Amino acid sequence: xxxxxxxxxxxxxxxxxxxxxxxxxxxxxxxxxxxxxxxxxxxxxxxxxxxxxxxxxxxxxxxxxxxxxxxxxxxxxxxxxxxxxxxxxxxxxxxxxxxxxxxxxxxxxxxxxxxxxxxxxxxxxxxxxxxxxxxxxxxxxxxxxxxxxxxxxxxxxxxxxxxxxxxxxxxxxxxxxxxxxxxxxxxxx
Amino acid sequence: xxxxxxxxxxxxxxxxxxxxxxxxxxxxxxxxxxxxxxxxxxxxxxxxxxxxxxxxxxxxxxxxxxxxxxxxxxxxxxxxxxxxxxxxxxxxxxxxxxxxxxxxxxxxxxxxxxxx
Numbered sequence: 001x002x003x004x005x006x007x008x009x010x011x012x013x014x015x016x017x018x019x020x021x022x023x024x025x026x027x028x029x030x031x032x033x034x035x036x037x038x039x040x041x042x043x044x045x046x047x048x049x050x051x052x053x054x055x056x057x058x059x060x061x062x063x064x065x066x067x068x069x070x071x072x073x074x075x076x077x078x079x080x081x082x083x084x085x086x087x088x089x090x091x092x093x094x095x096x097x098x099x100x101x102x103x104x105x106x107x108x109x110x111x112x113x114x115x116x117x118x119x120x121x122x123x124x125x126x127x128x129x130x131x132x133x134x135x136x137x138x139x140x141x142x143x144x145x146x147x148x149x150x151x152x153x154x155x156x157x158x159x160x161x162x163x164x165x166x167x168x169x170x171x172x173x174x175x176x177x178x179x180x181x182x183x184x185x186x187x188x189x
Numbered sequence: 190x191x192x193x194x195x196x197x198x199x200x201x202x203x204x205x206x207x208x209x210x211x212x213x214x215x216x217x218x219x220x221x222x223x224x225x226x227x228x229x230x231x232x233x234x235x236x237x238x239x240x241x242x243x244x245x246x247x248x249x250x251x252x253x254x255x256x257x258x259x260x261x262x263x264x265x266x267x268x269x270x271x272x273x274x275x276x277x278x279x280x281x282x283x284x285x286x287x288x289x290x291x292x293x294x295x296x297x298x299x300x301x302x303x304x305x
Contacts, residue, residue: 026247029247030243030247032269033222033243033246033247033269034239034243036221036222036223036266036268036269037222037223037226037239037243039265039266040221040222040223040224040265040268041223043264043265044223054238054239055238055239055240056238056239056240060240061239061240061243061244064240064241064244065243065244065247067244068241068244068245068247068248069244069247069248069251
């Protein structure tokens with residue numbers, strides 16, 4: 001390395017400052033690349049002023065790096081993937097406890113109410129038609145009331161089913177948003 | 190500067206083409222940053238300055254298309270040389286093919302305007 005020239009050092013310091021959003025190692029390598037370039041150019045007999053002018057302001061150069069590396073951010077992509085995986089794990093952990101309760105409750109309500117509602121309609125209709133099923137007691141209710149209760153119970157069951165469907169869709173949407181964006185796709189808002 | 194800034198169209202076009210040129214320069218020999226920049230200076234329409242070439246070299250290296258090696262320079266500090274990786278070589282072949290097809294198509298279109 002040639003003896004440190006204060007003008008070069010000041011330029012490279014400004015570049016390092018402008019690169020502060022980069023990882024330390026990467027920013028140091030970039031500064032080194034430019035140091036090498038300036039030294040080579042000077043060794044070829046170019047005046048330092050002209051060399052620095054050709055490179056342009058340190059801030060502009062740093063922005064050019066940011067734009068170019070943004071197209072394919074290796075380090076950032078890795079961090080985003082690790083962060084994404086942790087987020088998915090977190091969502092799954094939280095969602096699985098809630099899901100167990102919600103899906104269990106809504107699922108059993110949906111199934112039990114819908115099926116028993118249908119059964120009541122059938123049984124009520126048979127009773128009304130004078131067919132007495134063995135082991136079936138209507139508890140003194142008129143078969144017409146039993147037929148009327150059937151659809152109400154089924155409606156409650158179907159409402160629970162709709163609630164379950166909405167919940168699962170919201171869960172899927174949350175998970176999909178947590179997944180890393182596909183390459184080329186705009187980043188999720 | 191009195192000249193109008195290059196249009197967005199030209200700069201978009203250059204960006205992709207410059208990658209092809211850098212890979213091609215490194216196809217047959219290793220080279221270092223300063224040499225690559227001065228080589229590209231010979232082709233003024235590419236408008237490849239330090240602030241486009243160095244970021245591109247770093248991105249290609251991060252991508253695994255280039256690798257660096259340190260080597261003694263005849264005078265002064267050791268130089269960092271760039272070399273194509275096998276992935277970079279494959280990428281160059283792909284881009285060369287794409288560029289050839291694209292250039293032929295555009296040339297054909299410019300010649301005839303689609304009139305048979």
